Amino acid sequence: MVGVVSDDQDFLDSKDTMKMPVVLVTPLENSDLALKFGYP
Template identity: 90%
Template sequence: MPVVLVTPLANGDLALKFGYSTPDGGCQKTDTTFTKGAVDGQFSNKAMAQTNIRVASTDYKHFAVLYVETQKGGVRNVWLQLYARAPELFPEGAQKMQQLVPQVGLNPSQGTLLPRSGDKSTDRWID
């Protein structure tokens, strides 16, 4: 199961440690820092070409919808990711994510809510 450890830094940035299993049964670990943006709750990571990362919606108890924008090679991509505290899909979180789709400029007919995978990774709205 993928694991993310988020640690707030004194300067307002976030240190993230990612760990996830690989197809060969091993474990891949990555450390990265997300730089605090101009607006509270907004972060970026230039190494990952992520220019705008923020929590678009959360109930602080069951789910969070993350907005991610990337800019690389003149191509801009936007997507939403739904995170939950339990392996089961939280219906209110999925509903909120679907409501946000047109608000962030995505076309509902071009995206999908992917079913949960066997490794319990995040559900994503893809465009």
């Protein structure tokens, strides 16, 4: 979990257009985890 806090006006103006990354975690048969990372 990551949080961002700022009172910078440029940040406040652009925060509605920022996209959050998505991480898909899938367990594999050999006990490893497969990770897929991307932006929607």
